[in-house]
Amino acid sequence: MINWSEEKVRAFQKTLLNWYDQNKRDLPWRQDHDPYHVWISEIMLQQTQVQTVIPYYQRFMKQFPTVQSLANAEETELMKAWEGLGYYSRARNLQRAAQQLVDDYQGHWPTDVHELQQLSGIGPYTAGAIASIAFNQPVAAVDGNAFRVFSRLLEIDDDIAKPQTRKVFEKVINRIISKERPGDFNQAIMDLGASYMTATNYETAKSPVKAFNQSYLDGVEAHYPVKTKKKRPVPVDYFGLVIHSNQGYLFEKRPAKGILAGFWMFPLFNKSALAADESMTETSLIQALEKQFHSESGLSLHLTKVPSKPVSHTFTHQKWQITLLSSRLSADADLSFFSGNWIPTSEFENTPFSKVQSKMWLAYSNASNK
DNA sequence: GAGTCGTGGAG
DNA sequence: TCTCCAAGACT
Secondary structure, three states, X not given: OOOOOHHHHHHHHHHHHHHHHHHOOOOHHHOOOOHHHHHHHHHHOOOOOHHHHHHHHHHHHHHOOOHHHHHOOOHHHHHHHHOOOOOOHHHHHHHHHHHHHHHHOOOOOOOOHHHHOOOOOOOHHHHHHHHHHHHOOOOOOOOHHHHHHHHHHHOOOOOOOOOOHHHHHHHHHHHHOOOOXXXXXXXXXXXXXXXXXXXXXXXXXXXXXXXXXXHHHOOOHHHOOOOOOOOOOEEEEEEEEEEEEOOEEEEEEOOOOOOOOOOEEOOEEEHHHHOOOOOOOHHHHHHHHHHHHHHHHOOOOOOEXXXXXXXXXXOOOEEEEEXXXXXXXXXXXXXXXXXXXXXXXXXXXXXXXXXXXXXXXXXXXXXXXX
């Protein structure tokens, strides 16, 4: 797979690290090599762009400056700090790992890659990143950048969407990585992948390592990396209920597992689950919803369509389209059938909301202020 | 091993 | 509007 001589490997390391020393990005988590700083930044950066992460990272460090403070944090405050970043299980795993560090490791970090992977939320990439950056271990940190950069450098044709492909790249990188400066080597590859070797609009001709880039030299770089396509999001249509009383708005806590787990949201009702057949009009769907609500609770809701466009929100694998309906209800109505709570608007700022919940609230507020 | 899990930006 | 991408992990 790789036919580089020892001499070429050393030349590549020298070229890459010299470029990195002159051009590395000045990022908040690069002020030192503290494993806590490296860890938090790596988790936040998963599937998330640098510019998005920076303000979250800075707020997080002020609020939770140590492993200990993270381990002892209130879940609501933790989720509020993570609000808007997405992939919320990252935050929960973060706290679980902090508690593991306190309870099982007496607050002392393991430095071995395999041991690091025993911590919640730390997989092969993040373990490699922490081990190399914080503890100077000569191990690969194979993320999307590494896949992209090395597939182009070496014309590796394996599909990077396949889990088994990781070990191909780990093997190659473990041979090429600098044994003296493994952390800088891995970070240099990331900076390269974010500048001269991005997914699109890359400027390989200006890249400091273009002489080592076989696919560029062969004029076939557009072919790399090889990656199979993902499925498109499935449309799912809901009614979103904005129910108001003198106690606030009615929220429902989402199940502990699945999408947006544990978040408080306006109650959502799947339209297709409500429809007896596919030809039902929206008006009759609303009537069916009122009827279902009545049979489950004994409460008579009169639902009115909110004069706004449906709220649209796309996840990785689902595209939600939410039609907002509003109603008033007495605060002393018996809602015991329903895992819900009244939340006053004064508490909104202390309650973690998903982006789609914020969109619903915004659409409703705008419509009712007209 | 394929599906699941958020959000924002770019083209 | 659609599609893909951005420092992945877990089931």
